Amino acid sequence: MKPVLALVAFLTPLPALAPSSVSAQARAPGGGIVTSADPRATEAGQAILRQGGSASDAAIAMMLALTVVEPQSSGIGGGGFLLHQSAGGKLETIDGREKAPAGATPRRFVDAAGKPIPFIEAFQGGRAVGVPGNIRLAALASKKWGKLPWKALFQPAIRLAEGGFAVTRPMAEATTRVSPLWKNFPATAAQYGSTGLTQGTTVKNPALGKLLRKVAKDGPDAFYTGGNAKALLAAVTTSKLNPSEMTAADLTAYQAKERAPVCGEYRGYRVCGMRPPSSGATTVLQILGMLERFDLKALGKDSPVAWHLIGEAMQLAYADREKYLGDADFVSVPVAGLIDRGYIGSRSRLIAEEKTLSAYDAGTPPGAPPRTAAEQREVPGTTHFIAVDRAGDVATMTSTIEGPFGSQLLANGYALNNELTDFTFAPEKDGAPVANRVEGGKRPLSSMAPTIVYKDGKPVFTVGAAGGKTIIMQVTKAIVAHLDWGLNARDSIGEPLVYFNREGLVLEQGTRLEAMKPALEKLGHKVSVGRLPLKANAAELTTTGWVGAADPRGVGTALSE
Template sequence: MNRSLAALALLLLAPATAEARRPTAKTVTSLGMVSAADPRAAAAGAEILRKGGSATDAAIATMLALNVVEPQNSGIGGGSFMVHHDAATDRTTGLDGREAAPAAADPKWFYGADGKPLPIFTAIPGGRSVGVPGNLRMMALAHQRYGKLPWATLFGPAIRLARDGFAITPRLHNGLNNFGRHLDPWARAHFLGDDGKALPVGTILKNPEQAALFGAIAAKGPDAFYTGAVAQKIVAAVNGAAQNPSKMTLADLASYHSKERPPICGTYRVYKVCGMGPPSAGGIAVLMILKQLERFDMAALGKDSPVAWHLFAESERLAYADRDLYLGDPDYISVPVKGLLDPGYIAARSALISPERSMASVAPGTPPGAPPRTPAPNADIPGTSDLVAVDRRGNVAEVTTTIESYFGSGLSVGGVMLNNELTDFDFVPAKDGYLVANRVEGGKRPRSSMSPTIVYGPDGKVRIAIGAAGGSTIIAQVAKALVAVLDWKMSAQDAIGLGLLYAPKLDAVAEKGTQLDAMVPALQALGEHVQIAPLGLKANAIERVNGQWIGAADPRSEGVAVREDGQTTQIVRAGAAPRPPE
C-alpha cells in the first residue's frame, strides 16, 4: 500500500462499517437545514437559520464551530472552497479561499540540505508547510455577497463552545492518539494530559484563547487576523518553528484575497452538475468521471454489479491521470478546462474503458489546448471537513474546508491550528525537462481535491448539494455518491454510506467492511488489481425530494443534519445505538 493509502487507512477513526449504516429517521423539510461532520457545528448553523440567517450565514457559523469542536480537520488557520446557489437569480458561483504560498517560496521549497526532496511526513511538521490562511477572507467575501445577519452574530455559537467547553468525541480522541506527535507546546498542553496522552473521550475542553480571538474577529473583521498582533504571531510561529522554518512575511498575510472563480458546470444525463474550478481539481475531475461513464447504462447494471464498479474504477483512473498532469492554480499556469471537458476528448477517453477488462496501463491524454507539462509525484494527506447549508428561501452553500493533515502543521496561534496546505504542491518542480504544473511558486495556491458540488434537476432546481473530506478520495467519494443517487436512485444517505472503490492508479482499494468485500473476486476476474482496506471517508449532503429537503451525513463520521427548528437526523453506526441529538 502506498503512503497516501497508508495514511487513509489510519483515518478510519470511527468504528463504523457500511453494513448497518441506515438512517433511523429522515429529516425532511422545506425549512433551512445544515449537514456537517459534528452535531454541535450543525446545531450552530441551524441556530443562525432560526435567527433569519441565509445559507451562507449558517455555513460560516458552522465552519467556525467546526474550528472549535473538530480542530484536527479545519479552521480559520486553513482554507476552503464554496459553491453557492442564489435562489433569487439562479446563479451558481464559486469562491476560492485556498491558502497561498509566501512570496519567498521557490520551486525547491521542500528540498532538504542534501539537495533532495523531503519525504512527505518530514515536510508536514513546522513552518514551511504553512500557507497563508484563506478561510476568513473567503467567509468575509461570502458574507458580503450573500449574508443577511451581522458578521458578529455568526461568531456567537463558536465563541460559546470555545468559552464554555465541549466534550471530546471519539474521533478527536483517536485523532490525537494517531496524529498528535507533532503538536507544538500550546497544543500539547491543551489537548493532552499530564501523561502526554490524549485526553479521554467525554472530557470537557475549553479554549479561552480561541474564544478571545474569535471575539476580536467578530468585532473588528478579518483584519484582526491578517494584520496587527495576530499576524505578527503567525509570522513568528512559522518562521521561528523548530522544524522546517518558513519565510512568511506580514505582507503575505495582509495582501491575501479570496477570489470568485467560475464554477465548472456540465451535464450528466438529464442533470446539470456544478463544482469548484481550479485551483481545485474537484469540479473537473468529478465531471470527467461522470461524463466518461455516460455511455454506459449504469442504472441497468445497478449498485450490486461488479461490472458497474469496474467501469467506475476505470473512469476514476483516467480522470485522476489528467488531474495530476494539468490541474493547478489558473493564475500561474494555463489549465485546459474546456479541453478536458470537450465532448470529443471525453468520448476518446471513455472509449478506453471496456466492460470486459481493465486497462493495462493508464496515462493522461492530450485535450485541446493542453500545455506541454509533465507530472511529478504528490501525496494528498487526508483530513478536511465538509458542510452543506440551505435556507428556507432556497439558497444553498456547499463548503469544503481544511487544514490539510490532522492538526495541520502542528503549529498554533490564538488557540487555532495552522495548516500544512503547501504540502499539496508537487515537491519536484520539473521532470523530463518540463516544468510541473503544480510546482511551488511564491503566492501560488496548491492544487486541491476538494469537490463541493451542486446538482440541478431537469426542472432547474437544486437536486442535491454534496461534498466530502479525505484527501484525494474526495473526488471519488462525490462521484460515487452522485452515480448512486442519479443512476441507482438511492437516497443521499444510503449513497454516502455505500462503500467506495478507490482507483486513482492501476491499483485499487475496496473499502473494507462494505458491500465491495464480496465483489473482490469478480473484480479481480475483470483484471482489477484490488485490495481490501479501510478508507478514511467523510461526506455530507442535503438533497431535495418532492420539494422537500432531506439531510444526509456520513455514518463513518460523527456528523448529522440539523433542521433550523432543531430536529436532527439520526444515523445508525456499527456497534452503537442511534446517538441522541446534542
C-alpha cells in the same frame, strides 16, 4: 516514536465508525436544513437559520464552530472552497484556498541535491503553512449573501471555545495518533495533551475564544493584522521545525477570489463545482462523462461490472488530473478541454466492460500545453458542510487544514494548516516544470469538490466530502448512487467506495464490495481491501422539501431549521 512510525500513524486512516443514529438525516418541509461532520457545528448552523440567517450565514457559523470542535480537520487556520446558489439566481463560487508566501521558491521541499524530502520532514512546522483563507472567504460571503450581522455568526463558536465541549471519537483518535509529534510543538501539547485526549473529555479553548471575540467585533482585518498576525507569524517563523519566511505583507495581501464555476452534463442533469486550483469539478465531470455511455442503472449497485467501469474511468481521470491541474493563475490549465464532451468520449471508448486497461495514461485534451505528469500527495483530512435556507439559497463548502492538526502548530488556539505540502515536491520532471510546483503567492492543487447538481435549472442535490484525494471519488460515487441507482442522500454518501493505489483497485473494508474482489480480479484488476478515510455530507430536494444527510460512518448530523 521513530520518524517512519510517526508517519505511518499520521497517514493511516481512522477506522470506520459505527453508523450514527442521531439526526444523521433531517427533513425540512418548507424550511431550511444544515448538515456537518460534527453535531455542535450542525447546531450552530441551525441556530443561525432560526435567527433569520441566510444559508451563507449558517455555513460561516459552522466553519467557525468546526474550528473549535473539529480542530484536527479544518478551521480558520486553513482555507476552503464555497459554492453558493441564490434562489432563482446564479451560481457563484469563492476560492479561499491558502497561498504560499511570496518568498516561497520551487525548491521549498527538496534537499541540497534537488531530491524531494520525505513527507514526514515536510509537513511539520512553519514551512508547510500557507496563508489562511477562510476568514477572508467568510467575510466576502457575508458581504454578498449575509443577512445577520458579522458578529452574530461567531457566537456559537465563542460559546463552544469558552464554555467547553466534549471530545468526539474522531478527535480523540486523531490526537492519539499525532500527539507523539507534539514534543516539538508545546502549544499544541498544552492545549490537547501530550498523549492525546480521551473521548468524552471536556475541552475549553480560551485563547481561541478571545480571538473569535476580537474578529467578531473588529472584522476580518483583525485576523490578518495586529495581534493575531503577530501570533501567527511568530508561530511559523520561530517554529522549532522548518521555520517559515512568511511576512506580515503575505497576510495583509491575501484575498479570497471569486471564480466562475465549472459545469457539465450527466444524464440530463447539470453538475457544477469549483474551478482550479480545485481539481474536483474537472475530475468528477470526466469520470461521470466516461461512464455516461454505460447503463449503470441496469447494471445496479451490486454489479462488479458497474464498479469495474467506475474504477476504469476513475484511473483515467486521475491520470489527467496529475498531469494538467494546478493554480490557473500561474499555469495554463485546459479546463475546457478536460471536460470537452468529445475528448471525454474518446477517453470513454478506451474502457471495455469485459476487461481492464493495461495502463492508465493521461490523454491530450484540446488546448493542453506540453506537460509531464507528476504525482501529488494529499493527506486525508478536511470537512464539508451544507446549508439551505428557507428562501432556497444553497451554500455548500469544503474546508481544510490538510492532515490531522495540519502543521501541528497553534496560534491563538487554532491549528495552522500544512497545505503547502499539497504542492508537488519535485519542481521539475523530465526537464520540464511541474504544473503544481511551489511558487510564491500560488495556491496548491486541491481535491476538494463541493458540488451542486441541477435539474431543469433548479438545484436538486449537493454533496461534498473529506479524505484527501478520495474526495473526488466520494462525490462521484454519491452522484452515481443518487442519479443512477436511485438512492437517497444519506444512502448515496453511505454507499461503499472503490478507490485505487499504485498496485490497483482498493475496496472499502467491511463493506459488501469485499465480496466483489474475485469478480474484479477476473476482469483483470489487481485488488486489495483496505480502510479508506471517508466522510461526506449531502442534501437533496424532495417533493416535500430539502433533506440533509451526514455520512453514516461518522458522527456528523443533519438538522432542520
